[in-house]
Amino acid sequence: MITTLLVANRGEIACRIFRTCRDLGIATVAVYSDADAGALHVREADTAVRLPGAAPSDTYLRGDLVVAAALAAGADAVHPGYGFLSENAGFARAVQDAGLLWVGPPVKAIELMASKTRAKELMAAAGVPLLAPVDPGSATTADLPLLLKAAAGGGGRGMRIVRDLASLPGELTAASAEAVSAFGDGEVFAEPYVERGRHVEVQVMADGQGTVWALGTRDCSLQRRHQKVVEEAPAPGLDDGLRRRLHDAAVAAAQAVGYRGAGTVEFLVSAEGRPWFLEMNTRLQVEHPVTEAVFGLDLVALQLRVAEGGPLPTTTPPEPRGHAVEARLYAEDPARDWQPQTGALLSLDVPEAPGLRLDTGYTGGDTIGVHYDPMIAKIIAHAPTRTEAVRLLARALERARIHGPVTNRDLLVRSLRHPDFVAARLDTGFYDRHLTTLTATAPGEDAARRLAATAAALAAAAGPSPAGTGTGRVGPARFGAWRNLPARPQTRSYRSEPDGTEYEIAYRTGRDGIPAPGTGERVVAVHPGAVTLETDGLTRHFTVTLHGDRVHVDTSSGSYAFTALPRFTDPAERTEPGSLLAPMPGTVVRLADGLAPGAAVEAGQPLIWLEAMKMEHRILAPASGTLTALHAAPGLQVEVGALLAVVQDASATDAAPVSANAPADDPASDPVNAPVHASAHQEETTR
Template sequence: MRKILVANRGEIAVRVMKTAKKMGIKTVAIYSTADRMSPHVQMADEAVLIGEAPSNKSYLLGEKIIEVAKRLNVDAIHPGYGFLSENAEFGELTEKNGITFIGPKSKAIKIMGSKLAAKEAVKAYDILMVPGTDEAITDIEEAKKIAQDIGFPILIKASAGGGGKGMRIVEKESDFESQMNRAISEAKSAFGDGSVFIEKYVTSPRHIEIQVMADSHGNVVHLFERECSIQRRHQKVVEEAPSSVLTPELRAKMGEAAIKVAKSCDYLGAGTVEFLLDDQHNFYFLEMNTRLQVEHPVTEMITGMDLVELQIRVARGEKLPIDQDDLKINGHAMELRVYAEDPLNDFLPSVGTLDVYQLPIGDHIRVDNGFEEGMEVPIYYDPMLSKLITYGKTREEAIELMLKAIENYKIEGIQTTLPFGTFVFEHDAFRSGNFDTHFVKKYYSPESLKTDQDNEAKIAALIALKQYIEDQKIVRLPN
């Protein structure tokens, strides 16, 4: 494998290229008209304009990407995450054209791409699942009967969904019909498929996911868990590894379950098995993401493994260089997704120019970044600028370093989730480890963030005033 095309943009494209270069592999970038000046374009050995700014005219043009790959004699394509990373047809098309797809085979992508098919696949392995429907449903009256049997509150989820689209929590029966209609409509609009399934809504849930890696020689390992419970609009903002609530015994059980899920679909490469953990520490299979996750750096920090390198080695047909017994948790890592969003305005996207953009630096601080000072933040893509990751020997150490790193991350020209990050990492519930996926709903409001910022400003002003008075005393000292 001498040349890899990275079929993505931003920080993940840069991340993949760093490892490829370390392995002596040439890289090809593709870019849209909005991304001409992006770091991933400058970093690649070759770069090709793929189309206009909207992703359906650029990064989602599978056949055009294959044409570019063939023209430039590319050996493999790394899809990153998002865009075509979980598109089974694109994976098949890549392989048909004699190019290696750095990811699982299309069978696994198809099975795990449908939440219902995924549940069917893991049934034989005695893995607990949240009580609910076994098949997709669109009949509202039938769905209502099922919901009554399961008992409220219930969760309606789009079968083909993700990212919180087509998802509705229904607290009481009188709201069921309207919420069901909304979920079906949203699912049709987002995925072209209005089928949904219904499951029991787990109260006080924590979102725990297990990283797995599988080779083509029958070896599957897990690289422990990530806690992803701090979410807004069902999407993750803060992640950490390991979780503060898992015992070694529970960790081992969840790891074994994740390996079984991978085996159920003949998995290959890096994948993530997602679970819900209830307040009694029962865990339930949710779904499998058949790609590298946004939050993979925290796993890399605590295991010392380069997951992209392992992906490439597995795609080349190599055996995994590690056994389960070789893997150990060392220390603690935190990640904050730095989004161009305004936390004081319902996390709405904030577009504009990065007038100031300075990254924090220091030991055990890592920034997976896709932007530079002076760049425009485009409206066409996910608003994530970067991922800020810190590592410590303990959870407390990683949190304190994160707060320092946030303080030293200078961004002007747009609003970001950095202040929200400070709010989370300073909050007693987070620091104690006693939180769940309702953290934002329970504790966060724009007013609370504004109060925190005002208090910080007052403290800074008092410190400045005290320093000024001290300086004046020195100036006034007689000769």
């Protein structure tokens, strides 16, 4: 019987497993890197063991250090979570060799499914339908498009879609290099790429007595960069015959490798309803909560029960009930090529309601760093029908108070309300087709933002208050001068984040001490942290929270972030024209060949590769011209806004650089001379 469990993972994953351990009376042990010293999973564990370093390769991917930590903490079992070493057969063997209980499938099953090529051979022998592999060396135009995959990969890392033969050799080389970097194995294979296919998977749970459950289906088709964003159970729109085929194939896959514990069998379903085996993940999945909600189960509790040698409660799974949808909240900017964001998470407050669940590894006040995946939380909604579950989830996201870095929250809300999603017209190309529309400024959004900025200005005029508070109605000043003439309008300026639109708000403070805007809105109430306005006959409530110069305005229909602008710009903050600034903290991993001051560059040419949050970001030349300065070198750690290089635009060679001691036009108003906050293309290079 397990008494103390070490979770060989971090963040939301570890916190999720600890929750079940507390329910079962099992003591918990966390491991943490230096970057995670103050993380929530460390705070929630009964005991924590430090893994010196910050990079995953030095910490969470060091199986020897994790096993030593388990022994030092007196743990008798290890749960790998998902990600990192969760599908590493060598780690599972090392855990067992150390006399510890492994909460996962047999080592042999992990080995058989670890290589996608070997797994496909095994599934073919078991009669599971699959896509025939394509030999890249003999591929023809008739085989296009192709999907390249790392044989030892997972999570969408290192995948490449090839649509023309000329690019195949280069993409093979790149995919292989990424596979070596991320998984230590450069084997790459190719298979047909199915356009508009659906990603459908089956959760399996097996015990050591021969019982295998197929726990329904999940649809995980809404993906960006082959990584899931929205998942739901059951997968909508599948007929009973297709569901039975998928269940039977998943059970056959588990039985073929003598599986035990929780696992997921993934399929690609074509627009015509034909299923093909993709892979089997020999671990718990990020999206497992939707299955738990529909079947009323705790899959982690079942994992622990099976690991202790116990049987599943029944020979057949429970009946499903209702529908569940999960959305992954990421610190990223979808409108800027999904660029990951970092910084302090000032507030994370998701409404509580029946049917809602929040899984997270963060609380307000934590910091989102550069070393790991940018996922902040998963929000799950369960309801009797799909329509009700989707509506509940969209509304919860809309009302959530999430202050700090830019997130994909607005994209999630719009995705859940998109006609194609509502009608369950799902496939993996959803964001390829709709991202521009989903991130565009909606009709009336500028007016709504201006109204939110007005609320921010009125709240600020009402007087200072601590972040998140708003007590005390503004009234007449008890002391001070009195005049018979109306006061001149005062103004406050705000820059909307992240789009950069600036708003200047004018208001007057009346004799009653209550500030009022000069744009027609009627002030119903003003507090330092709360404003109620009436406009066009509608009364709206605004909660205003200050965090330094950052202002967050939350309403019942959305949230807005602003930066309060000073009245005068500090000349020392001006940046040399053509400067390329780091868009986030990270590490310079390489430079373009021959890149040095004096080199000629072309607009859009990749100059610098910056690694941050498990991805590579290519910093592109903003214009054709000459590289006049280079401040980046491989291995250099940089902070957000750090000067990486300067490119002098060939069309603006006469433009003089701005001096901090001389008056000049604001370079930010000139698109040629403006500093460039690089927001370049990203490539999956997960360690």
